[in-house]
Amino acid sequence: TLAPDAVVRMLNEFFSDMSAEITAHGGIPMQYIGDNIYAVFPEAGGADHARRALEAALGMLRRLEALNARRRQRGAVPLAAGIGLHSGPAVAGPIGSPELLQYSYVGDTVNTASRIERMTRTLDRTLLVSGTTLERAGGVAAFQAEPVGDTPLRGRRETLPLWAVGARR
Helix, strand or coil, X not given: CCCHHHHHHHHHHHHHHXXXXXXXXXXXXXXXXXXXXXXXXCHHHCCCHHHHHHHHHHHHHHHHHHHHHHHHHCCCCCCCCCEEECCCCCEEEEEEECCEEEEEEECHHHHHHHHHHHHHHHCCCCEEEEHHHHHHHCHHHCEEEEEEXXXXXXXXXXXXXXXXXXEEC
16 A cells, blocks of 8 residues: 555665664575565574574564554554574575576575465464574573474475474573
């Protein structure tokens, strides 16, 4: 229902807040695709990359609350978000054609994270993480997490244990 210029302003405001939180935790916003942010937390940034990614996601949700408070004051509709995290190997490098190359990360880990993000809508959860990510981030001793169960994801033969995370302990 918004005019195109209003959509651009809304996305820029959202992306600015979310990207600031990602970079504050050592992550790299790689691309904005529609209203999605694709970000990575490379292992080269430290062995605690899964913990930093999870803390960034929780920080993004706090920033979204503040952003929505500002939006409500202006009479604008609040925004919702769903975040999916997965950890594992990926290949990085220039991808594309001679006319347009973009540095990106690709692989099953990236695809799985995207599928997990999509499950936030299906499971009505704001932040879902794979069991791999939760374990690498410190587990339930470090984060308030509720098991969602072994979940089938599009494009995968096996199910994946997912956890809904609400806060850091």
